[in-house]
Amino acid sequence: MARILDGINSPADVKILSIAQLQQLAEEIREELITVLAKNGGHLGPNLGVVELTLAMHYVFDTPKDHFVFDVSHQAYIHKLLTGRREQFHTIRTAGGLNGFMLRSESEHDSYGAGHAGTALSAALGMAVARDQRGTDEHVVALAGDAAFTCGITYEALNNIAHHTKKLIVILNDNEWSIDKNVGAIAAYFNRIVTHPHFDALHSRAGKFVKMIGGKNAYRMAQKAEEAAKNMLWPSIIFEELGLKYYGPVDGHDLPALIHTLETVKRQDRPVLLHVLTTKGKGFEPALLRQKKFHGLGPYDPETGETQPSGQPTYSEIFADTLIKLANQNDKIVAITAAMPNGTALDRFQLKHPSKYFDVGIAEEHAVIFAAGLATKGYRPVVAIYSTFLQRAFDPIVHDVCLQNLPVVFCMDRGSLSGDDGPTHHGLFDISYLRGIPNIVHMVPKDEDELADMLQTAVLHNGPVAIRYPRGVGRGTPCKPFPKQIPIGEAEILRQSDRDTIAIFAIGAMVPMAEEIALQLEREGFSAAVINARFTKPLDTQTVEFFARNVEVLLTLEDHVLMGGFGSAVLEALSDRGIATPVVRIGWPDNFIEHGKPDQLRAKYGLSAAAALEKLRPFLLRFTSAPRRSQKLFTR
Numbered sequence: 001m002a003r004i005l006d007g008i009n010s011p012a013d014v015k016i017l018s019i020a021q022l023q024q025l026a027e028e029i030r031e032e033l034i035t036v037l038a039k040n041g042g043h044l045g046p047n048l049g050v051v052e053l054t055l056a057m058h059y060v061f062d063t064p065k066d067h068f069v070f071d072v073s074h075q076a077y078i079h080k081l082l083t084g085r086r087e088q089f090h091t092i093r094t095a096g097g098l099n100g101f102m103l104r105s106e107s108e109h110d111s112y113g114a115g116h117a118g119t120a121l122s123a124a125l126g127m128a129v130a131r132d133q134r135g136t137d138e139h140v141v142a143l144a145g146d147a148a149f150t151c152g153i154t155y156e157a158l159n160n161i162a163h164h165t166k167k168l169i170v171i172l173n174d175n176e177w178s179i180d181k182n183v184g185a186i187a188a189y190f191n192r193i194v195t196h197p198h199f200d201a202l203h204s205r206a207g208k209f210v211k212m213i214g215g216k217n218a219y220r221m222a223q224k225a226e227e228a229a230k231n232m233l234w235p236s237i238i239f240e241e242l243g244l245k246y247y248g249p250v251d252g253h254d255l256p257a258l259i260h261t262l263e264t265v266k267r268q269d270r271p272v273l274l275h276v277l278t279t280k281g282k283g284f285e286p287a288l289l290r291q292k293k294f295h296g297l298g299p300y301d302p303e304t305g306e307t308q309p310s311g312q313p314t315y316s317e318i319f320a321d322t323l324i325k326l327a328n329q330n331d332k333i334v335a336i337t338a339a340m341p342n343g344t345a346l347d348r349f350q351l352k353h354p355s356k357y358f359d360v361g362i363a364e365e366h367a368v369i370f371a372a373g374l375a376t377k378g379y380r381p382v383v384a385i386y387s388t389f390l391q392r393a394f395d396p397i398v399h400d401v402c403l404q405n406l407p408v409v410f411c412m413d414r415g416s417l418s419g420d421d422g423p424t425h426h427g428l429f430d431i432s433y434l435r436g437i438p439n440i441v442h443m444v445p446k447d448e449d450e451l452a453d454m455l456q457t458a459v460l461h462n463g464p465v466a467i468r469y470p471r472g473v474g475r476g477t478p479c480k481p482f483p484k485q486i487p488i489g490e491a492e493i494l495r496q497s498d499r500d501t502i503a504i505f506a507i508g509a510m511v512p513m514a515e516e517i518a519l520q521l522e523r524e525g526f527s528a529a530v531i532n533a534r535f536t537k538p539l540d541t542q543t544v545e546f547f548a549r550n551v552e553v554l555l556t557l558e559d560h561v562l563m564g565g566f567g568s569a570v571l572e573a574l575s576d577r578g579i580a581t582p583v584v585r586i587g588w589p590d591n592f593i594e595h596g597k598p599d600q601l602r603a604k605y606g607l608s609a610a611a612a613l614e615k616l617r618p619f620l621l622r623f624t625s626a627p628r629r630s631q632k633l634f635t636r
């Protein structure tokens, strides 16, 4: 049987369908999501939950004239399928294919790009005010999950909306889940609304009514369902107090109810909050059983939902297991996550030290200031936040932690490429944004064992420390039974000889590449020292200066933007000392890097041993004819 989905080339094709056809289309979309994501990976659960809601939104509103702003926008896959990108959908999250988030450059229907949580209401308000200024009449609809209501900025927007516009629709997609179970008082509040007996009675009455009339007569149903929708309207004080008219809760899988409620809210002359209840993972049993896993994942078996076991422990797991060991001995250690217990592996810590574990919701700024408060009272807070999400907490890091020189440890997971998620999630800026702040120590481990040592070093240090480490697994270096402290600001010399003409300074996961380059240079008749720099701040200037004075050229390797990064720190140190030894820097260029497989992206942007050698070659040519005299080795 021909699929309705195959005839959907724009939202106009959705608007002409009957309810029964829309329901069939919903099933076909679910099938498509499950099949494509089984190969490409992606945010399966969130998208399965908003199939009917997205269909209803496109049925009632008219993009690109009207604007949809999706919070995080990880749940925009159906929107992509309905807005002219159906044929490319199989490329989602692959190199050169569709991005997994809304992207303004990808389609005129993507009115706002995102990847970080909590931005939808503010951005939507900006668009609504622009519309009011212009005097046009398009609708702006913000769709935000219940976890977006754990973000401070969502409330900053709520505080402003009714003051600045009369026409804005906020849809709260309440599935009770963040990536893990949603946390905090607001989650409990939403739950109180939903479980209110008043709502239950109305809801079952409306449900029976829709079943009774079926999908036969769309016009009659439209009228009747509108009455039902009106009956379901039930005000809730929090949003009303903020000046938004509250509608709901509405069953987010009930297409007639959704369509007619959206038609109702569309006609309002004041800002509206529509509370919609959805089930994350709806229509795929494995996703319903394991909501956390199916929030976002790599390829899986489309029948069973099984994924390949990862085998070796990830950096996140090494971090969490080490922290458990350290906390066993030090009762001042507490761990904080901003809604990422699974991603940071702190869920392991929670099991062992439940009273020392805090999930604060998607609230990075609060997490950092909360940690600062704990640190003032003698605690050693370890804040595990992905490098990309910590960007949001820049001011608290400066103003609350570093200015007061408080011993807070920042563990920046995903400090490198995020891969398939793309530019919103790559963690490529933290050296630059932290290096300029007084008091902070910033370090990068070359392998798993060194991560454990750095964590130990960090909790023993009496001041702020940040550690960045990449996503996934490392070299597989086994960890010592108990980590050891590393002297702050000391690099590790991995290889040197009295014939060195090149010194390679690498940080973190680039250290193996430094060793590979040194071996290749050796095959070509050049001798290169290899230094695991370990600290970007304080930089080991003694080591940098020694090698800069004793070799012909330095090579720096970092999995980070070049601008303001580790290589820049080396250049600054040399400039300050009046040393003119050339420095060849390898790192990410001054662009936002698209999504793709890390290896492909590294090859494309020159973060490979081959590309580094190529960049180094012009300098090698200068001294091939004049081999260096033998020189002394570096010692402290």
Ligand SMILES: Cc1ncc(C[n+]2csc(CCOP(=O)(O)OP(=O)(O)O)c2C)c(N)n1
Pocket (backbone or CB within 6 Å): 046, 049, 071, 072, 074, 075, 115, 116, 117, 144, 145, 146, 147, 148, 173, 175, 177, 178, 179, 280, 295, 338, 339, 340, 362, 364, 389, 392
């Ligand atoms: C600032 C920030 N911190 C953390 C994340 C990671 N993250 C992505 S989606 C998500 C949960 C979203 O939950 P919700 O908004 O309720 O949508 P759902 O997936 O349940 O539909 C989190 C924590 C993020 N995207 N942005």
